[in-house]
Amino acid sequence: MRASTDRILTTQAGSLPRPDELIELNRSRAEGTIDEQRYQRGADKAVTELVERERNVGLDFVGDGEFGKSMSQRVDYGAWWSYSFQRLGGLELADASLFELTHDASRSGEEVVLTSFGNRRDRVRFAEAYADPSAGVDVSTSPMSFPVCRGPLKYVGHEAINADIARFKRALDANGLDEGFMTSIAPASCSRIGNEYYDSQEEFLYACADAMREEYKAIIDAGLILQLDDPAIAENWDQINPEPSVEDYRRFTMRRVEALNHAIRGLPKDRIRFHLCWGSWHGPHTTDLPMRDLVDILLSIDVRAYSFEAGNVRHEHEWKIWQDVALPDDKLLLPGVVSHATNVIEHPELVADRIVRFAECVGRERVVASTDCGLGGRxxxxxxxxxxxxxxQGAELASRRLWP
Known part of the structure; x- marks a missing residue:
């Protein structure tokens, strides 16, 4: 992945808005009312037009918008995760809602255990707001069934990932581009489902790592950049109720980082970037763990570049930690400088200010301007x-300041 050698380069964090035509194709495909060729033609058209629009808007590192991760409605916070349910063998749908998922403490073997999504501490603290549709927060309590592991995990998504890769490469070729990135779920996030097969959470976690490694290799072997999506590294903190000690949480999280490093062992780290966030739902986020408690864990992930939230009002101030943290020479930062968390459009001067702050901390060549999270569905x-x-526009303004 290239560095910003003579100007600030730009990218985005993965998910981009699906056109209505693709959403309808996804819905019809799920219902079995269209043939596969019609779906593939429509998906090809959508990705090619997307890449053209990314190029024209001024992005240097373009993605496929996660268009292969099905969404059947415009607002969808979970497609980055739920797509993996169809790509892993050994899973079965459970009867209960995702918001009722309670992890089995007897299989954990850890100091802390994740609670259900509905019992997150942020939701408990602001229960009235979350229950009020007029409050403007994420009020979803989707009845969607969640999967439970009831057999040996194996990757069965070869046909799907190969189709996604081929479609994206055709779109890159059609737009005269030779570089792009695709996202894939990391083991810690992948393993946040029920486990009734493996004897411990650690065994299940490493089974997820070994299975998803096949998708990671497919993306890299195709000549693309791999982005590993793992909100769980930060977001799990809010999903442990009662609140654990920071020390216990750090140990809990390092086991998940070790599993991730196991999954990408031997793969070219200069072709891998990692995305961390505190959950993209629209809510107060007062129970987010500070970045200062996570930054060394983040840097222990063996990749080239780190993408993270830095533009929303809960985390913008945390740019200051990079005044004290030594970024290794071969690493890049992809801070979010526009946010999914507000409908207000950031002024380019503010975007430039945010970029320059990071550049002054770690060096202009090691900053690539990005978005907080994926914008699609949010x-x-x-x-x-x-x-x-x-x-x-903000990156252009920042470049003028940084390369006078």
Missing amino acids: VHPQLAWAKLEALA
Whole structure:
């Protein structure tokens, strides 16, 4: 992955708004009312047009928008995760809602155990707001069934990932580009489902790592950049109730980082980037763990670049930690400088200010401007593209300041 050698380069964090036509194709495909060829033609068209729009808006590192991760409605916070349910053998759907999922403490063997999504401490603290549709927070209590592991895990998504890769490479070729990235779920997030097969959470975690490694290799072997999505590294903190000690949580999290490093062992780290966030749902986020408690864990992940939230109002101030943290020479930062968490479009001057702060901390060559999280399924498409325009404009302004 290239560094910003003569100007600030730009990218985005993965998910981009799906066009209505693709959402309808996904819905029809799930219902079995269209043939596969029609779906593939529509998906090809959508990704090719997306890459053209990313290029035209000024992004240097483009992605496929996660269009291969099905969404059947515009607002969807979980497609980055739920796509893996169809790509892993050994899973069965449970009867209960995702919001009722309680992890089996007897199989954990750890100091802390994840609670259900509905019992997150942020949701408990602001229960009235989360229950009120007029409050403007994420009020989803989706009845979607969640999977439980009831057999040996194995990767069965070869046909799907190969189709995603081929589609994206055709889109890159059609737009005269030779570099792009694709996202894949990391083991810690992948393993946040029920386990009734493996004797311990650690065994299950490493089974996820070994299975998903096949998807990681497929993306890299195709000549693309791999982005590993793992909100669980930070977000799990809020999903442990009562609140654990920071020391216990750090031990809990390092086991998941070790599993991730196991999954990418031997793969070219200069072709891998990692995305960390505190959960993209629209809520107060007062129970987010500070970045200062995570930064050394983040840097222990053996990749080239680190993408993280840095533009929303809960985490923008944390740029200051990079004044004290020594970023290894071969690493890049991809801070979010426009946010999924607000409908307000960031002013390009503010975007430039945010970029310059990071550049002054770690060096201009090691900053690539990005988004906090994926914008698809989180803000209206028209607003998402306006934010990407502000990102590119802000990067241009920052480049003038940093390369006078």
